[in-house]
Amino acid sequence: MRYGMGPEVLRDVSFSLEAGSLQLLTGPSGAGKTTLLRLLYLAEHQTRGLISLFGKDISTLSKAETPMLRRKIGVVFQDFRLIEHLTVYENVALPRKIAQEDERLYRAEVEELLEWVGLGQRQNAKPATLSGGEKQRVAIARAVVAKPDLLLADEPTGNVDPEIGERILRLFLELNRLGTCVMIATHDQNILDRVNARVFRLGEGRLTMLPPKPQHLAF
Amino acid sequence: MLTFGYRKLQLMPSESASGATLHIIIAVMNFLACLTLGAVLTLSDIASGWSRGLSASMTVQLAVTDQISAEDQTDAAMRVLQSWPGILRARALSREEAASLLEPWLGQGNVLQDLPVPQLIEVQIKSGEKVDTQALRAALGAVPGATLDDHKHWNEELSGFARSALGVGWAVLGLITLATLAVIVFATQAGLNVHRDIVEVVHMIGAKDVFIAREYERHFLWLGLRGGLIGLMLSLVTLMGAAWIWDRAAGPGSSAFTPHIMASPWHLLWLILVPLASAAIATLTARMTVLRVIGRMP
Ligand SMILES: Nc1ncnc2c1ncn2[C@@H]1O[C@H](COP(=O)(O)OP(=O)(O)O)[C@@H](O)[C@H]1O
Numbered sequence: 001m002r003y004g005m006g007p008e009v010l011r012d013v014s015f016s017l018e019a020g021s022l023q024l025l026t027g028p029s030g031a032g033k034t035t036l037l038r039l040l041y042l043a044e045h046q047t048r049g050l051i052s053l054f055g056k057d058i059s060t061l062s063k064a065e066t067p068m069l070r071r072k073i074g075v076v077f078q079d080f081r082l083i084e085h086l087t088v089y090e091n092v093a094l095p096r097k098i099a100q101e102d103e104r105l106y107r108a109e110v111e112e113l114l115e116w117v118g119l120g121q122r123q124n125a126k127p128a129t130l131s132g133g134e135k136q137r138v139a140i141a142r143a144v145v146a147k148p149d150l151l152l153a154d155e156p157t158g159n160v161d162p163e164i165g166e167r168i169l170r171l172f173l174e175l176n177r178l179g180t181c182v183m184i185a186t187h188d189q190n191i192l193d194r195v196n197a198r199v200f201r202l203g204e205g206r207l208t209m210l211p212p213k214p215q216h217l218a219f
Numbered sequence: 220m221l222t223f224g225y226r227k228l229q230l231m232p233s234e235s236a237s238g239a240t241l242h243i244i245i246a247v248m249n250f251l252a253c254l255t256l257g258a259v260l261t262l263s264d265i266a267s268g269w270s271r272g273l274s275a276s277m278t279v280q281l282a283v284t285d286q287i288s289a290e291d292q293t294d295a296a297m298r299v300l301q302s303w304p305g306i307l308r309a310r311a312l313s314r315e316e317a318a319s320l321l322e323p324w325l326g327q328g329n330v331l332q333d334l335p336v337p338q339l340i341e342v343q344i345k346s347g348e349k350v351d352t353q354a355l356r357a358a359l360g361a362v363p364g365a366t367l368d369d370h371k372h373w374n375e376e377l378s379g380f381a382r383s384a385l386g387v388g389w390a391v392l393g394l395i396t397l398a399t400l401a402v403i404v405f406a407t408q409a410g411l412n413v414h415r416d417i418v419e420v421v422h423m424i425g426a427k428d429v430f431i432a433r434e435y436e437r438h439f440l441w442l443g444l445r446g447g448l449i450g451l452m453l454s455l456v457t458l459m460g461a462a463w464i465w466d467r468a469a470g471p472g473s474s475a476f477t478p479h480i481m482a483s484p485w486h487l488l489w490l491i492l493v494p495l496a497s498a499a500i501a502t503l504t505a506r507m508t509v510l511r512v513i514g515r516m517p
């Protein structure tokens with residue numbers, strides 16, 4: 001994978017994700033973690049190589065199939081990407097709305113999810129009035145609200161203090177326990193030390209895989 | 220549109236300055252389109268009315284000649300005309316009628332007494348029928364001094380003029396449409412640029428292109444319709460004002476010649492189609508622009 005005429009960012013990368021599995025993606029800043037996730041959530045096309053998602057080669061996806069595939073993937077963007085003129089509730093409900101579900105079917109679920117991430121009282125707030133940690137949780141709630149099969153989180157604890165970071169992490173592990181395949185890109189040593197998961201390490205365009213360390217206990 | 224209860228997810232600002240500017244542009248475009256269409260319709264009505272009048276009649280002119288007396292000349296011509304197939308009626312104009320026709324050129328007075336004025340015969344053709352003018356001309360050749368004027372020359376001149384004026388009218392309408400398209404494309408792209416981050420997120424979350432396009436379609440549908448109605452209203456006021464001024468300038472009695480801009484209800488119907496076309500053009504253009512821009516996103 002390369003951007004425009006730039007150097008190849010990802011070169012020797014080969015892996016497969018099992019349904020319901022948990023993995024961490026690490027590597028120094030600029031190693032290509034975000035790029036790899038962007039490839040997985042179809043924000044970029046690979047310049048060479050093969051990517052298949054849910055058993056389908058993504059280069060053969062039709063215009064009609066792409067949105068359907070995207071709806072199976074929840075993304076926590078590194079910069080949140082909340083919609084400023086919508087409230088917290090509306091931001092979180094957006095994926096369900098886009099899937100053209102009836103609001104009566106998901107209203108309670110969205111409210112419950114907001115309670116769960118500790119934003120029950122801030123439903124009608126606009127993103128501009130939220131703290132970094134609160135925005136992070138809105139972004140996460142939006143990523144999981146449609147019960148995706150694959151959750152991709154880009155530095156989800158990068159902008160928050162350790163306590164909130166820990167809460168967010170617990171949330172991901174809980175989701176994973178409920179059957180979602182989770183991939184978290186992070187260079188937070190705390191997460192790497194404490195989570196019992198496969199670790200993908202990116203460096204110089206290459207991906208190396210480290211097996212889970214059984215001596216570490218997950219939360 | 221995305222509605223949460225009564226709230227909407229607006230991808231486009233509805234009350235922005237660019238909204239007002241766009242409304243003005245679209246209204247002006249519609250105003251010009253309505254005026255042009257009004258002119259085109261009126262002109263084609265007038266032209267076809269004239270042409271119908273001209274081809275429904277002919278004139279036979281009997282020049283004063285020594286070979287035959289005026290009465291015999293008229294009788295001979297009338298005999299040919301009255302039995303001719305396709306002719307409804309032939310009527311010799313009285314001297315008074317001839318005098319009134321010539322009045323604008325010769326002025327009032329007893330000029331005709333002193334002048335050898337040709338006798339005119341007005342010939343009306345049965346509606347829907349054609350007269351073999353060549354054969355008729357030959358038959359009238361037997362009457363000394365008789366010539367047939369079938370108004371062909373005038374008719375061709377008039378329809379040539381009408382055709383080119385109508386062509387100009389349609390070309391102007393085409394240009395107005397083109398300019399409107401360009402404005403809508405430009406405004407849609409600007410809207411997409413301003414809200415690029417929102418469009419991208421919604422796109423990444425799995426919104427279909429047509430879903431995003433619908434937001435813009437709705438916005439531009441109302442823009443096209445509102446701008447169109449304002450333009451239509453202004454043009455109606457202008458056209459009626461023009462008709463009124465025309466009527467006054469033409470004076471009483473000449474109303475038969477006045478092109479009644481608002482005379483036909485069909486014209487009004489055509490004009491009402493302009494804002495509808497404007498709304499349709501705006502909607503479709505916005506849709507195609509959005510689909511093209513989003514189609515380029517990964
Ligand atoms: N949109 C882009 N255009 C050009 N180069 C980019 C773009 N995004 C990232 N890169 C480059 O790709 C490399 C990997 O970036 P990134 O995937 O963001 O790394 P990480 O997330 O691991 O910090 C960097 O060298 C960066 O400069």
Ligand SMILES: [Mg+2]
Pocket residue numbers: 033034035078154
């Ligand atoms: Mg990154």
